[in-house]
Amino acid sequence: MSNQQRVLVAAFYEFFDLEDSVDLRNWLLARGEGTELRGTVLLADEGINGTLAGPHEPLREVLCDLRERAQIGLNNCKLSTSETQPFRRFRVRVKPELVTFRQPAADPRRTTGTYVSPLEWNQVIAREGVRLIDTRNDYETAIGTFSGAEDPNTENFTDFAGYVDQHLDPQTDTSIAMFCTGGIRCEKASSYLLAKGFEQVFHLEGGILRYLEEITPAESEFKGECYVFDERVSVNHALKPGQFRNCAECGWPAATGCECDKCGTLDTRG
Numbered sequence: 001m002s003n004q005q006r007v008l009v010a011a012f013y014e015f016f017d018l019e020d021s022v023d024l025r026n027w028l029l030a031r032g033e034g035t036e037l038r039g040t041v042l043l044a045d046e047g048i049n050g051t052l053a054g055p056h057e058p059l060r061e062v063l064c065d066l067r068e069r070a071q072i073g074l075n076n077c078k079l080s081t082s083e084t085q086p087f088r089r090f091r092v093r094v095k096p097e098l099v100t101f102r103q104p105a106a107d108p109r110r111t112t113g114t115y116v117s118p119l120e121w122n123q124v125i126a127r128e129g130v131r132l133i134d135t136r137n138d139y140e141t142a143i144g145t146f147s148g149a150e151d152p153n154t155e156n157f158t159d160f161a162g163y164v165d166q167h168l169d170p171q172t173d174t175s176i177a178m179f180c181t182g183g184i185r186c187e188k189a190s191s192y193l194l195a196k197g198f199e200q201v202f203h204l205e206g207g208i209l210r211y212l213e214e215i216t217p218a219e220s221e222f223k224g225e226c227y228v229f230d231e232r233v234s235v236n237h238a239l240k241p242g243q244f245r246n247c248a249e250c251g252w253p254a255a256t257g258c259e260c261d262k263c264g265t266l267d268t269r270g
Contacts, residue, residue: 025094
């Protein structure tokens with residue numbers, strides 16, 4: 001299958017003051033009608049977060065129209081490809097938060113940590129005294145993470161605030177670097193840490209997905225594969241579908257043809 005035939009996947013978000021999320025939802029639903037686009041877009045008073053997949057040109061046209069309609073840049077947009085459509089339908093939902101955290105003090109529209117580009121990330125996390133933290137959940141960190149990163153062992157992102165309160169101290173943890181899949185959770189996490197009094201908070205701009213896009217495998221400090229929230233389940237360093245599928249028994253990501261590390265079920269699917 002040629003590159004032109006592959007499905008283009010766009011993961012994007014932006015925090016901004018969205019005055020009428022219902023109006024934008026209705027426009028997006030109408031704009032997507034009749035196209036081959038699939039995926040989910042979330043809208044909230046604090047902005048937009050979504051992943052859409054489809055043919056290259058229609059997807060790029062919708063993203064361009066969305067930028068103009070919402071008057072946003074959508075600079076946090078990561079592109080990858082899939083041999084098949086990873087979503088089943090096109091949905092636009094209005095929610096209280098783009099990513100559920102339930103911490104009013106965390107407001108990326110007002111303040112966030114220091115963005116670190118993928119090209120600078122290796123140097124930052126190699127500095128003495130930097131505490132590297134994976135803000136993702138246990139099933140995500142299980143299949144890949146950065147070398148030396150701390151795993152908070154959370155089941156949901158809402159648990160991350162409790163991890164911070166129990167394991168981090170602004171008086172002694174003077175330099176913290178965080179990362180997530182596409183960057184959005186770190187926006188909230190870094191905003192929360194700043195509100196708690198942490199002074200030097202870094203986060204990987206564009207998340208793991210942009211890092212894999214810009215950093216060669218030979219230079220990469222990310223080991224394993226990156227969990228994604230669609231039918232691909234994981235992507236490798238080339239941002240192509242990886243070797244993992246969700247376990248048919250418990251839903252944990254398991255390597256194709258192997259036993260699930262969570263429940264021991266053998267993957268026998270063809």
